[in-house]
Amino acid sequence: MRKTQITIDVELDENHIPENITWNAQDGGVEKEETKATMISVWDDKTMEALRIDLWTKDMPVDQMKMFIHQILVSLGNTYQRATGEDDVAEWIEQIAEEFAIKSAIKM
Secondary structure (H helix, E strand, O other): OOOOOEEEEEEEOOOOOEEEEEEEEHHHOEEEEEEOEEEEEEEEOOOOEEEEEEEEOOOOOHHHHHHHHHHHHHHHHHHHHHHHOOHHHHHHHHHHHHHHHHHOOOOO
């Protein structure tokens, strides 16, 4: 069995607020790549719930956070379709993403 590793390093200020976030992915050739935000979800099959870590730096612009969340919503639809094959629900998630884009003023 082969193993690989993805890591996220977070530098905090004196109030424990992220100042810098970098990530590494050995197989992807990513080393100390800076980012302003990350959202990680893992499935706990014992408790049957998603566990999350949502982090963003204090200098993450609000307009970029809106775009980040929009793209996550679009990705959720794609992931849902691949995982279930349910095109109708995936399209509904895509519609939610588009409605979010309009309401958050990403799209007009």
